[in-house]
Structure formats: C-alpha cells, structure tokens
Amino acid sequence: MSTESSPWEEHFGSRENQSVAAQLGMWIFLGSEVLLFTNLFVGYAVYRYYYPEVFVEASKHLKAEWAMVQTLLLVTSSLFVVLAVHYIRQGRQLLTVLVLVLAIGMGLGFLGIKGWEYWEHWKEGALPGEYYRLEELPERGGSLFFTLYFLLTGLHAIHMLVALGLLGWLVWGALSGKYTAEYHIPVEVGGLYWHLVDIFWLFIFPLLYLVE
Amino acid sequence: MNPAAGSNQPAVTYLNHETTVASWLLTRDHKRIGVMFLVGVIFALLLGGIFAMALRIELLTPGPTVMGPMTYNRMFTLHGVTMVWLFMIPAIPSAFGNFVLPIMLGAKDVAFPRLNLASFYIYLAGSMLTVFGMLWSGADTGWTFYTPYSTVSPTTVTPILLGVFIIGFSTIITGLNFITTVHTLRAPGMHWTRIPLFVWTIYGTSVIQVVATPVLGMVLLLVTAERVLGMGIFDPSRGGDPVLFQHMFWFYSHPAVYIMVLPAMGVITEVVCAYSRKNIFGYKMVAASTFGIAFVGFFTWGHHMFVSGQSTFGSGIFGVLSMLVAIFTAIKIFNWVATLYGGSIDLKVPLLYVLGFIFLLMFGGMTGVAVATTSLDVHWHDTYFVVAHFHYIMVGAVLMAFLAGLHYWWPKMFGKLYPERWSFLAAMTIIFGFIVTFLPQFLLGNMGMPRRYYEYPREMQWLHVLSTAGASLLAFGFGLIAIYLLWSLRYGEEAPMNAWGSRGYEWYSGSPPVPHNFTEAPRFEREVHDYTVVEGPRVY
Numbered sequence: 001m002s003t004e005s006s007p008w009e010e011h012f013g014s015r016e017n018q019s020v021a022a023q024l025g026m027w028i029f030l031g032s033e034v035l036l037f038t039n040l041f042v043g044y045a046v047y048r049y050y051y052p053e054v055f056v057e058a059s060k061h062l063k064a065e066w067a068m069v070q071t072l073l074l075v076t077s078s079l080f081v082v083l084a085v086h087y088i089r090q091g092r093q094l095l096t097v098l099v100l101v102l103a104i105g106m107g108l109g110f111l112g113i114k115g116w117e118y119w120e121h122w123k124e125g126a127l128p129g130e131y132y133r134l135e136e137l138p139e140r141g142g143s144l145f146f147t148l149y150f151l152l153t154g155l156h157a158i159h160m161l162v163a164l165g166l167l168g169w170l171v172w173g174a175l176s177g178k179y180t181a182e183y184h185i186p187v188e189v190g191g192l193y194w195h196l197v198d199i200f201w202l203f204i205f206p207l208l209y210l211v212e
Numbered sequence: 213m214n215p216a217a218g219s220n221q222p223a224v225t226y227l228n229h230e231t232t233v234a235s236w237l238l239t240r241d242h243k244r245i246g247v248m249f250l251v252g253v254i255f256a257l258l259l260g261g262i263f264a265m266a267l268r269i270e271l272l273t274p275g276p277t278v279m280g281p282m283t284y285n286r287m288f289t290l291h292g293v294t295m296v297w298l299f300m301i302p303a304i305p306s307a308f309g310n311f312v313l314p315i316m317l318g319a320k321d322v323a324f325p326r327l328n329l330a331s332f333y334i335y336l337a338g339s340m341l342t343v344f345g346m347l348w349s350g351a352d353t354g355w356t357f358y359t360p361y362s363t364v365s366p367t368t369v370t371p372i373l374l375g376v377f378i379i380g381f382s383t384i385i386t387g388l389n390f391i392t393t394v395h396t397l398r399a400p401g402m403h404w405t406r407i408p409l410f411v412w413t414i415y416g417t418s419v420i421q422v423v424a425t426p427v428l429g430m431v432l433l434l435v436t437a438e439r440v441l442g443m444g445i446f447d448p449s450r451g452g453d454p455v456l457f458q459h460m461f462w463f464y465s466h467p468a469v470y471i472m473v474l475p476a477m478g479v480i481t482e483v484v485c486a487y488s489r490k491n492i493f494g495y496k497m498v499a500a501s502t503f504g505i506a507f508v509g510f511f512t513w514g515h516h517m518f519v520s521g522q523s524t525f526g527s528g529i530f531g532v533l534s535m536l537v538a539i540f541t542a543i544k545i546f547n548w549v550a551t552l553y554g555g556s557i558d559l560k561v562p563l564l565y566v567l568g569f570i571f572l573l574m575f576g577g578m579t580g581v582a583v584a585t586t587s588l589d590v591h592w593h594d595t596y597f598v599v600a601h602f603h604y605i606m607v608g609a610v611l612m613a614f615l616a617g618l619h620y621w622w623p624k625m626f627g628k629l630y631p632e633r634w635s636f637l638a639a640m641t642i643i644f645g646f647i648v649t650f651l652p653q654f655l656l657g658n659m660g661m662p663r664r665y666y667e668y669p670r671e672m673q674w675l676h677v678l679s680t681a682g683a684s685l686l687a688f689g690f691g692l693i694a695i696y697l698l699w700s701l702r703y704g705e706e707a708p709m710n711a712w713g714s715r716g717y718e719w720y721s722g723s724p725p726v727p728h729n730f731t732e733a734p735r736f737e738r739e740v741h742d743y744t745v746v747e748g749p750r751v752y
C-alpha cells in the first residue's frame with residue numbers, strides 16, 4: 001500500500017512510468033485546450049473575412065505597444081519556468097522558488113496591463129455586443145471585433161489566473177521540500193501548462209493587435 | 213490466489229473491504245467509481261424515460277391530450293437533453309469502461325485515480341445544474357440549442373447550457389485518463405495486439421472525447437455569453453452568423469454519436485466472443501474500423517445541414533463521406549456474424565441483446581445511408597423519419613449494448629447471478645417494444661409528420677397509437693429489469709468465479725474483484741477470448 005506522504009503512486013509500477021503518465025496526461029489536456037481556443041480563432045477568421053476593413057480599423061483602438069511589453073513579460077516568465085524545472089532537477093529548491101516567484105511577478109504584471117487596457121476600452125465604449133458604443137466604427141463588424149477581442153483575451157486571462165495559481169502551488173510545494181531531484185513531476189507538468197498559456201498569447205497578439 | 217475451498221468467491225472484495233459511506237464517496241477505486249457512474253446514468257435513463265412517456269402520451273390523440281404546447285416543447289427538450297448528455301454519452305465509457313478497462317489491461321487502477329473521482333463529481337455537478345435548470349423553468353430549444361432561437365428563448369436555457377458544459381469536462385477528463393491508462397499501465401504480456409476490443413473502442417472514443425468536446429464546450433459558452441451579454445456572435449441583427457453555431461455544434465455532436473455507438477460496439481464484441489466461444493474473426497479489421505469510424509466521423513457534420521443553405525457541392529461531399537461510415541460499420545457487422553458462424557452458441561440474455569443490436573444497427577444504418585443522400589433528405593429532414601433513424605441507431609444500439617453489458621458483467625460487478633427466465637422475458641419485451649415504438653415513426657416521417665410537433669392530422673393517429681403502445685412495452689421491460697436486478701443483489705444466487713466460462717481477460721480477477729483487482733500480477737499468455745487452448749479457471 002502506498003502511504004499518504006509518499007509522492008510515488010504504487011499502481012504505476014515504476015517511477016519512470018509515473019512520470020511518463022503524468023506528461024502524457026498533460027499533453028492530452030493541452031491538446032484539448034488548444035482545440036478550445038481554436039473555436040475562437042475560427043470565429044475570428046470567419047468574421048474577419050466578412051468585415052475585413054472594419055477589423056483593421058478596430059484593431060487600431062488597441063494598445064499594440066503595451067501588448068509588446070506584455071509579450072516580453074510572458075516570454076521572459078517562460079524562461080524562468082524553464083529554469084525552475086532545470087533547478088529542481090538538481091534539487092536546488094530555493095533557486096527554484098526564486099525563479100518561480102519571478103515568473104509569477106511577470107504574470108501579474110501582464111494581468112495588470114491587461115486590466116488597465118480593459119479600463120481604457122470601457123471608457124471609450126469599445127465593448128462587446130449590445131454594450132458597444134464606439135461612434136467612429138460601424139456597429140456591424142465593430143461590435144463583433146470587440147466581442148472576439150474580449151473573448152480571446154478574457155479566456156486567456158482566466159487561463160493566466162489558473163496558471164498563476166498553479167505556479168503558486170508549486171512555490172509552496174518547493175518551499176515545503178516536497179519536490180526533490182528525484183521527484184519533480186508536478187514542476188515539469190505545471191511548467192508545461194505555463195508554456196501553453198504563453199503560446200496562446202503568441203497567437204492572440206498578432207491576430208488582434210497587428211492585423212493589417 | 214486460488215479461492216478458498218468450498219466458496220468460489222474471494223473473501224475480501226472491493227465491495228466489502230470497506231463499507232462506510234465515506235469510503236464510497238471518497239474512493240479512488242475505479243471499480244467503485246464505475247458503480248457510482250452506473251447508478252448515475254441509470255437515474256438519468258429513468259428521468260429521460262419519464263419525459264419520453266409524457267411525450268408519447270401526449271401524442272396519443274391528434275389534438276391536445278394531457279398538456280399544452282409549451283409544456284410539450286419543454287418535455288421533448290428535457291427528454292433529449294437528459295438522454296443524450298446525461299445518459300448516452302457517459303453510460304458505457306464511464307460506467308463499464310471504468311469498471312472493466314483497467315482489469316482487462318491487468319492494471320491496478322486507472323492512471324489518475326483522483327482525477328477519475330473528480331470526473332464523477334463533475335458529472336454529478338453538471339447533471340444537477342442541468343436538472344435544476346429543467347425544474348426551474350425548462351428550456352424549450354430542443355437538445356440541439358439551435359441559434360438564434362436559443363439566444364432569445366424566454367425560458368431558462370442558461371443553467372442547462374452551463375450544466376452540459378460542465379458535463380463536458382467530465383467527459384474530457386475520463387477520456388484523458390483512459391488514454392493514459394492504456395499507454396502506461398498495461399501489465400507484462402499485454403501487447404498492443406492483445407488489447408481486448410472493448411478497450412480499443414473505449415480508446416477510440418476517448419480520442420473523440422478529447423478532440424471534440426472542447427468545441428462543444430466553447431460553443432455552449434458562446435451561446436451563454438450571447439444570452440447574458442448580447443455578444444452578437446450568432447445574432448444576424450448584429451452582423452453575426454447563426455449558421456456558424458450549427459457548424460460548431462455538429463462538428464462536436466456528429467462525432468458525439470460515435471462516442472455513444474463505439475463503446476456499444478465494443479461491448480457487443482466482447483459478448484459475441486464469450487457466447488459463441490470463439491475469438492473474434494478479424495481482430496485487426498475490427499480494431500482498425502473503430503478508428504476508421506472515429507476519423508471519418510469528423511468530416512461528416514455537414515449532413516445535418518443539407519437545408520441550411522450550404523453549397524450543393526458541399527452537401528454532396530458530406531453525403532459521400534457519411535456513407536463511408538457505413539462501410540466501416542459493415543466491417544464490424546460482418547466480423548460479428550462471422551464469429552457467430554460455426555461458434556458454439558449459447559443464447560443467453562446478453563447474446564439476445566446482441567441480436568437486437570445487430571438488427572437495429574443494420575436497419576438504422578441503412579436508413580442513415582438513405583438520409584445521407586441529399587435529395588432524399590430534403591424530403592425527410594426534420595420529420596419523424598429522422599427521429600426514428602437516430603433512435604434506431606444510437607438509442608437502440610446504446611440501449612441494447614448497455615443492457616447486454618449490464619447482464620454480462622453483473623456477476624463480475626456484484627458476484628450475483630440474475631434470474632435467467634425473467635431476464636429473457638424482459639429482453640424479448642424490450643427488443644419487441646423498441647421495434648414497435650420506432651418502426652411506425654419511419655412511416656410517419658415519410659408521410660410528412662414533422663418532428664417536435666404537438667398536433668397532427670387524424671390519418672396519422674393509428675401509427676402514433678402503435679408507437680405509444682410500443683413505448684409502454686419498453687417501460688414495462690425496464691421496470692422488470694429494475695425489479696429482478698435489485699432482487700438479485702439481495703437474494704440472487706452467488707455467482708461462480710467465471711459465470712459464463714468466458715475467456716475475456718477481465719475474468720482473471722475475482723467476481724467481484726479484490727480491492728486492487730489482482731492479488732498477484734496477471735500473466736497474459738494467450739490471445740483474449742482464445743477458446744482453443746485448454747485452461748482451467750485461473751484467478752490472480
């Protein structure tokens with residue numbers, strides 16, 4: 001019988017197998033997350049095709065420079081998460097905690113910018129669906145652009161929150177000494193999730209902010 | 213371990229090693245989770261069945277019979293929602309899949325037992341939210357939630373949309389868990405070519421679940437957002453496109469039909485082998501056709517949209533692709549029949565359901581080819597012909613396989629035998645009742661009776677009465693099964709270790725199995741269902 005305190009689960013037979021299973025499970029989950037977002041990308045493609053000019057005009061209401069900053073923050077945070085995996089493999093728990101905390105800080109920075117951006121849209125009336133108030137752009141197409149904008153970035157932000165929670169949980173686990181050079185499956189798997197959230201942004205950013 | 217002398221049963225089983233309520237509610241044992249799912253889906257079947265009987269009673273007479281038109285709209289929505297999302301999708305994978313799949317692979321559990329338990333509670337939460345929405349005011353959109361109506365309907369659609377969305381998560385998690393289990397937890401000797409065909413179908417189904425369900429989840433969320441925030445994605449007055457909903461919805465929901473039917477086919481394969489005492493004819497073909505169906509299923513959604521204004525060329529392509537599914541299905545049917553042929557057939561109740569299954573699947577499948585023919589579908593679309601078609605193929609098939617599996621694995625799950633005569637009677641009632649219920653609906657549809665209608669011309673009445681009579685028989689049959697199964701739990705004869713002399717791998721474990729399935733690692737030295745080698749009962 002496995003005891004509650006041991007992180008190794010007996011039904012896997014071997015430790016390598018448990019690691020393989022955790023990675024495989026996570027990859028499948030990531031695949032299904034990709035498909036979740038794909039819907040919105042498809043919706044974006046369809047409506048972009050219906051209203052090409054409006055979409056280009058609407059995207060000029062977004063803050064592309066700040067989105068660039070956000071992108072840099074995310075890419076750097078991903079680097080730190082890679083480092084976290086690297087350090088925990090060597091059993092260096094404090095360094096792991098340090099880089100994870102840095103990554104969390106950058107994630108929070110990202111969300112802060114996002115919140116401020118939303119606030120600006122709110123003041124401007126660039127809102128989805130029936131709340132759309134922008135005068136300069138036709139409602140047909142314009143409101144759809146902002147609907148998709150809020151759906152994509154909003155869904156992404158929710159994923160960020162979940163992923164931040166995950167990183168926080170990893171920090172806690174690393175601090176309490178649960179992860180070691182032998183046992184670091186959660187750090188690897190959690191790191192994968194962070195990279196996924198990061199990669200979504202790398203698609204969202206050009207689509208919404210850089211359309212021409 | 214060999215069973216103790218005198219008794220055929222292991223003394224400590226997954227049922228009796230812990231008996232507190234908490235030990236069930238917090239269990240991580242896949243067998244207990246399977247049993248809990250079984251209870252859950254049977255409740256859903258009961259609920260959906262009550263709604264179905266309400267519909268049939270209303271349709272006894274051409275005009276109003278027992279309810280108003282709005283109530284009728286709600287009833288058929290509730291019936292469809294319950295049956296599809298709460299019963300048919302989880303029934304076989306989550307209940308039987310959970311119970312037997314790890315045992316068949318020689319594993320102690322699924323890869324992620326805690327996620328597995330979570331999956332059950334997510335299903336429960338989603339179902340409760342859905343049922344709550346139904347009782348609150350009841351949606352009247354039909355189980356397909358078509359836009360733009362579903363975005364403006366005054367009834368409470370939102371909790372139902374969210375409930376189904378949540379159930380979708382349960383589906384994804386279960387699928388993910390099974391795929392990982394098959395990849396990582398096969399016992400020594402369990403090569404890819406030895407994996408039982410039931411496991412293959414659950415594997416194929418899991419792939420569909422993981423790939424298709426997120427699409428459904430998103431589209432349900434979009435409809436919810438549209439209702440709550442007036443998003444405009446599907447609202448033509450804001451420049452949105454209501455047909456986009458249909459594309460996304462059927463991109464999931466057509467493959468979803470295979471989420472229901474493929475596991476059913478898996479159960480049928482196991483049962484056919486066990487009662488004809490032969491290994492399957494053409495193992496590789498049957499396994500491969502599972503993936504053929506799963507794959508092609510993703511390219512056929514347009515056959516639900518022949519009259520939505522898509523191009524004629526598109527419709528033609530979708531029609532032809534749909535017919536490919538019939539080819540893969542036929543491969544399976546031929547292989548079952550070839551297995552039965554020359555087998556030493558033991559016509560026990562599960563095999564009786566197999567015969568019902570094959571009949572319904574063939575008839576339903578052929579009418580499927582008919583409705584996939586664009587020109588014919590224009591005549592039959594949204595009539596009772598379609599209702600009859602999908603009841604034959606998906607409801608008939610799932611129900612038959614579900615009952616076959618329930619009887620076949622009953623001694624495995626609970627260590628009791630069900631009474632043979634009563635179950636035979638019930639099976640005959642159900643198969644006959646099913647045919648009487650839905651055969652007249654083909655004729656009704658061909659005469660032009662639209663689906664989801666509350667009234668109809670007098671000439672059609674006799675067919676409706678016939679259909680209601682069949683439904684009553686069905687209900688009677690279900691009642692019978694409920695009674696004798698519950699009876700057998702308490703008073704039934706103790707089942708021997710391997711009640712059917714089956715060579716399916718799941719019988720390597722005890723009946724009922726011990727807590728971690730095996731007392732020592734099982735050895736898989738022969739092909740599954742190989743009856744040519746002589747072998748005493750062996751239980752690990």
Ligand code: HEM
Binds near residue numbers: 599
């Ligand atoms: C027990 C006997 C059953 C009877 C008498 C029955 C009867 C009906 C009737 C009258 C309708 C409405 C047709 C319409 O107005 O369009 C219907 C629809 C439907 N039924 Fe059944 N049904 C039965 C069992 C089942 C089962 C077991 C399932 C699923 C496992 C099922 C799934 C569906 C679905 C998906 C629809 C479509 C609902 C819609 O399009 O809104 N039915 N059924």
Ligand SMILES: [Cu+2]
Binds near residue numbers: 469512513515516
């Ligand atoms: Cu279809």
